[in-house]
Amino acid sequence: MDATANARCLRPNQTLAEKTLWKFVRNRRVGGFRFLRQVPIDRYFADFVCESGKLIVELDGPAHEGREDYDERRTQALELFGYAVLRFPNERVLADPVGVLDDVLAALRSGRL
Structure with a gap:
């Protein structure tokens, strides 16, 4: 299965x-x-990508606990492609989605990605 087909399979299982x-x-x-x-x-x-802003938003749930080294290597690899990576825990997205969106928009508007 190619990468695009695999991505399509992931979308319904968010x-x-x-x-x-x-x-x-x-x-x-x-x-x-x-x-x-x-x-x-x-x-x-990548969970969410804004190509024009070169921003990736990653959401980290329980599966990421204890995998901080892997996540850091992954972030570094994605940055090599010119992206900035913002990470948010699932709990924050669920408890404060507007705050997360404010942070995302601030990063996009800052131009310092």
Whole structure:
């Protein structure tokens, strides 16, 4: 299965946090920026990608506990492709989605990605 087909398979199986964030970022709802979900980049699938802002938003749930070294290596690899990576715990997305969106929009508007 190619990367795009694999990404399409991942989309219907989103976590609650991913579904919540997608509801807010789809259709250019955040500052007019376009986001895609489950985007293949190199050997990884980025949760949410804004190509024009060169920003990746990653949501970390329980599966990421104890994998901080892996996540850091993954972030570094994605940065080599010119992206900035923002990480948010699932709990924050569910408890404060507007705060997460404010942080994402601030990063996009800052131009310091």
